[in-house]
Amino acid sequence: MSAPTPVVIVGGGIAGLTAALAAAPAPVLLLNRARGAEHAASALAQGGIAAAVGTDDTPQAHARDTCDAGSHRNDRAMVDVLTEGAPAAIEWLQWQGVAFDRDEGGALRLGREGGHDRPRIVHAGGDATGAKVMEALVAVARRSPHIERRAGVDVDGLVLRDGRVCGVCVTNPDGTREALHGRAVVLATGGIGGLFAQTSNPPDADGSGLALALAAGAAMRDLEFVQFHPTALALPGLHSLPLVTEALRGAGARLLDADGNSLMDGLHPLADLAPRDIVARRVWRACREGGAWLDAHRIGAAFPSQFPTVFRACMERGIDPRVQPIPVAPAAHFHMGGIKVDADGRTSLPGLHAVGEVACNGVHGANRLASNSLLEGVVFGRRLGRLLRVLPESGNEHGRFTLVRRKPSLDAASLAGLRELMMRAMGPVREGEALRPALEECAALAELGWQGGLARAMVEAALRRTESLGAHFRLD
Ligand SMILES: Cc1cc2nc3c(=O)[nH]c(=O)nc-3n(C[C@H](O)[C@H](O)[C@H](O)COP(=O)(O)OP(=O)(O)OC[C@H]3O[C@@H](n4cnc5c(N)ncnc54)[C@H](O)[C@@H]3O)c2cc1C
Numbered sequence: 476m477s478a479p480t481p482v483v484i485v486g487g488g489i490a491g492l493t494a495a496l497a498a499a500p501a502p503v504l505l506l507n508r509a510r511g512a513e514h515a516a517s518a519l520a521q522g523g524i525a526a527a528v529g530t531d532d533t534p535q536a537h538a539r540d541t542c543d544a545g546s547h548r549n550d551r552a553m554v555d556v557l558t559e560g561a562p563a564a565i566e567w568l569q570w571q572g573v574a575f576d577r578d579e580g581g582a583l584r585l586g587r588e589g590g591h592d593r594p595r596i597v598h599a600g601g602d603a604t605g606a607k608v609m610e611a612l613v614a615v616a617r618r619s620p621h622i623e624r625r626a627g628v629d630v631d632g633l634v635l636r637d638g639r640v641c642g643v644c645v646t647n648p649d650g651t652r653e654a655l656h657g658r659a660v661v662l663a664t665g666g667i668g669g670l671f672a673q674t675s676n677p678p679d680a681d682g683s684g685l686a687l688a689l690a691a692g693a694a695m696r697d698l699e700f701v702q703f704h705p706t707a708l709a710l711p712g713l714h715s716l717p718l719v720t721e722a723l724r725g726a727g728a729r730l731l732d733a734d735g736n737s738l739m740d741g742l743h744p745l746a747d748l749a750p751r752d753i754v755a756r757r758v759w760r761a762c763r764e765g766g767a768w769l770d771a772h773r774i775g776a777a778f779p780s781q782f783p784t785v786f787r788a789c790m791e792r793g794i795d796p797r798v799q800p801i802p803v804a805p806a807a808h809f810h811m812g813g814i815k816v817d818a819d820g821r822t823s824l825p826g827l828h829a830v831g832e833v834a835c836n837g838v839h840g841a842n843r844l845a846s847n848s849l850l851e852g853v854v855f856g857r858r859l860g861r862l863l864r865v866l867p868e869s870g871n872e873h874g875r876f877t878l879v880r881r882k883p884s885l886d887a888a889s890l891a892g893l894r895e896l897m898m899r900a901m902g903p904v905r906e907g908e909a910l911r912p913a914l915e916e917c918a919a920l921a922e923l924g925w926q927g928g929l930a931r932a933m934v935e936a937a938l939r940r941t942e943s944l945g946a947h948f949r950l951d
Contacts, residue, residue: 478502479501479502479658479868480502480656480657480658480868481501481502481503481504481623481657481658482498482501482502482503482504482657482658482659482660482661482863482866483503483504483506483642483643483655483656483657483659483660483661484503484504484505484506484660484661484663485506485507485630485643485660485661485662485663485664485684486506486507486515486661486662486663486664486665486684486831486833487505487507487509487511487512487515487613487616487624487626487663488515488516488517488518488609488663488665488831488832488852489515489517489605489608489609489612489831489849489852489853489856490517490663490665490830490831490832490833490834490851490852490855490856491505491507491661491663491830491831491856492505492609492612492613492616492856493612493830493852493853493856493857493860494661494663494820494830494856494857494859494860494863495616495619495622495860496571496612496615496616496619496622496860497856497857497859497860497861497863497864498621498860498861498863498864499619499621499622499860499864500621500864501621501863501864501865501866502621502623503621503622503623503863504623504625504655504657505616505622505623505624505625506625506628506630506643506645506655507624507625507626507628508626508627508628508629508679509626509627509679510626510627511609511613511626512606512609512610512613514677514678514679515609515665515677515679516605516665516666516668516676516677516680516832517605517608517609517665517849517852518605518606518609519605519606519675519677519718520604520605520608520848520849521602521603521604521605521718521720521722521784522586522588522596522602522604522720522721522722522845522846523586523588523596523597523598523599523604523846523849524561524564524565524568524596524597524604524608524846524849524850524853525537525561525588525591525595525596525844525845525846525847525850526561526562526564526565526595526597526850527558527561527562527595528561528562528565528583528585528595528597529585529593529594529595531593532593532595534555534558534559534561534562535558536592536593537558537561537591537595538551538554538555538557538558539592540590540591540592540844541554541557541558541838541839541840541844541847542554542840543590543844544590544750544839544840544842544843544844544845545811545839545840545841545842545843545844545945546840546841546842546944546945547840548697548837548840548841548944548945549837549838549839549840550836550837550838550840552818553818553836553837553838554838556818556838556854556855556858557838557847557850557851557854557855560854560857560858561850561854564850564853564854564857565583565597567853567857568608568611568853571611571612571615572611572614572615573599573607573608573611574599574607575597575598575599576597576598576599576600576601583597584597584598585597586598586722587725588721588722588725588845588846589721589748589750589751589845590750590751590844590845591844591845591846596845596846601781601783602720602722602782602783602784602785603783603784604849605849608849625645627647627648628645628646628647628648629645629646629683630643630644630645630664630683630684630687631644631645631646631683631687631880631881632644632645632654632687632878632879632880632881633660633687633691633827633878633879634654634656634876634877634878635691635826635876635877635878635879636874636875636876636877637874637875638824638825639824639825639826639874640659640660640691640824640825640826640827641656641657641658641659641660641826642654642655642656642657642660643655643657643660644878644880654878658866658867658868659826659827659828659863659866660826660827660828661820661828661829661830661859661863662684662685662687662688662814662827662828662829662830662833662834663684663829663830663831663833663856664683664684664685664831664833665679665680665684665831665832665833666680666682666809666810666832666833667680667681667682667685667701667807667810667929667933668680668715668806668807668808668810669681669682669714669894670682670807670893670894670897670926670929670930670933671701671806671807671894671897671898671901671902672714672891672894672895672897672898673707673709673714673716673804673805673806673807673898674707674714674715674716674806674807674808675704675707675715675716675717675718675806675807675808676715676807676808677715678714678715680832681926682926682929683881683925684829684833685810685813685814685833685929686881686925686926686928686929687879687881688814688822688824688827688829688833689928689929689932690879690880690881690882690925690928691824691827691879692823692824693814693815693822693823693824693827693829694814694815694822694823695812695813695814695815695835695932695936696812696813696814696815696835696837697811697812697813697835697837697841697936698812698813698932698933698935698936698937699812699901699933699936699937699939699940699947700810700811700812700839700840700841700842700945700946700947701807701808701809701810701811701812701901701933701946701947702751702752702807702808702809702810702811702842702843702946703751703752703755703759703805703806703807703808703902703903703946704718704751704755704805704806704808704809705721705730705751705754705755705757705758705803705805706718706719706720706721706723706724706730706754706758706769706801706803706804706805707719707803707804707805707806708785708788708789708792708801708802708803709762709766709767709802709803709804710792710802714894716804716806717784717785717788718785718806718808719769719785719788719801719803720782720784720785721751721845722782723769723771723774723782723785724747724748724769725748726771726773726774726781726782727771727773727774728747728769728770728771728773728774729747729769729770730747730754730757730758730761730767730768730769730770730803731767731768731769731770731800732761732764732765732766732767732768733761733764733765733766733768738757738758738761738767739754739757742757751842751845752842752903752945752946752948755805755903756903756904756948758803758804758805759805759902759903759904760904762804762805766802767802767803767804768800768801768802768803769800769801769803770800770801771796771797771800771801772797772798772800774796774797775797776797778796778797785801789801805902805903807897807898809832809843809848810832810833811835811839811840811841811842811843811945811946812835812933812936813829813832813833813834813835814829814833814834814835815835815836816828816829816830816834816835816836817836818836818855818858819858819859819862820834820855820858820859820862821862822834828859828862828863830852830855830856830859831848831851831852831855831856832848832851832852834855836855838851838855839851840945841944841945841946841947842945842946881925882921882923882924882925882928883924883925884924884925884926885920885923885924885925885926885927886923886924889920889923889924889927890924890926892920893916893917893920893926893927893930896913896916896917896930897913897930897933899913900912900913900934900937901913901930901933901934901937903946903948904948904950905937905947905948905949905950906949906950906951907938907941907949907951908951910934910937910938911938913934914931914934914935914938917930917931917934918931
């Protein structure tokens with residue numbers, strides 16, 4: 476009897492790794508550009524993971540906050556799956572070896588973040604939660620006999636047989652190309668920050684998986700909803716910017732304009748702690764009028780121990796945040812939209828599944844609640860893994876094969892132009908007057924490279940939504 480065909484999973488972030496581990500004992504071929512956790516957004520997560528694990532908390536309260544943040548555009552059934560599955564997800568991560576921070580009594584230490592009505596965020600290693608979680612999951616995946624890992628490969632095509640996705644095309648590190656067969660294919664390729672001039676995402680979050688599904692004709696959902704983080708470290712000429720966590724404002728840091736005036740006083744009752752999209756729009760405007768800074772001097776000597784990641788990022792660039800204001804700018808942070816999927820990651824194309832940030836099941840609505848996306852990767856990754864475990868062989872050995880390949884990448888100059896265009900037209904503040912010409916430019920760029928086609932689909936979705944909703948703010 477021949478060996479069973481593996482499931483091909485593309486992407487080794489939290490979503491891809493979780494799906495791969497949960498699929499055991501079904502064989503999995505895990506394809507990733509990077510060897511380990513590097514280049515995955517998952518490893519950069521500073522805030523933590525939300526779950527109703529506190530004694531006074533409930534999944535219903537977590538669901539309420541999730542829907543409030545999402546402007547109630549959320550798919551309520553998906554929200555319930557997420558919040559009811561959250562405590563078990565935390566337990567599962569602990570079985571995988573993640574050591575979450577605990578208080579002196581041994582209970583999980585719970586933090587509070589914007590949009591949550593009570594402390595519900597678990598951390599590992601303080602602001603290094605993503606790195607710690609990824610370290611544990613990569614280690615378990617390395618030990619798991621059912622997972623074969625291949626690193627350094629770029630997945631740039633899908634193989635279909637009689638309309639069913641049954642494999643991928645890859646470009647190897649030495650430039651050779653090959654097709655790899657799978658009983659099903661899972662896209663877990665992360666977000667699209669790379670399409671914007673300023674992003675908090677790592678360079679690998681370029682939207683390539685989303686573009687591939689789009690090229691193959693998979694249904695998309697909510698592509699216009701992009702969350703902007705209000706405070707990335709503004710470094711001229713840099714595209715992938717280090718994040719300056721919101722927790723700094725929670726600890727007393729204040730946003731200032733070029734003249735040292737408060738940006739947020741009088742704009743919202745919560746001032747510097749107003750919802751993320753409101754702060755992002757204010758910082759966006761200030762950046763166009765001379766700049767925005769975060770004055771964190773009040774944190775003083777505690778800065779290095781309380782916020783080691785931000786401290787390191789600033790000091791490496793010659794900014795001592797204990798005494799100097801930190802230059803900040805909004806950055807594309809999280810894509811609520813993506814490949815349309817159901818609760819088990821099925822897309823509209825037979826044989827193709829998606830999970831994590833590249834997918835959209837409606838759980839985040841029009842805006843994501845802080846610390847809900849690592850959770851999404853674990854809860855829906857485990858569900859998908861359970862489905863993959865029992866997936867039959869795809870059958871029909873003699874069907875007709877077709878290949879769907881991504882177009883080549885835009886050249887560096889065109890890509891830089893597209894990123895500026897997306898930041899201008901699809902940034903925290905949007906209007907028809909900017910979106911319409913942007914659509915034309917994207918259509919022209921779509922002839923030259925795959926990023927243009929993906930950007931065009933996102934701009935089209937933004938033009939269709941004429942009202943402001945969640946992270947999609949229309950000036951007109
Ligand atoms: C700075 C930052 C801080 C954040 N903080 C938090 C937080 O505190 N809490 C929270 O819940 N969320 C946070 N988020 C969001 C969260 O980290 C992401 O939404 C989540 O990690 C996405 O996981 P993923 O597995 O879908 O994608 P990723 O972790 O990005 O993994 C995708 C993987 O796919 C690979 N890949 C991509 N394209 C291809 C291709 N064509 N071929 C082969 N491989 C490919 C990439 O190399 C990468 O390894 C943060 C995000 C950022 C950027």
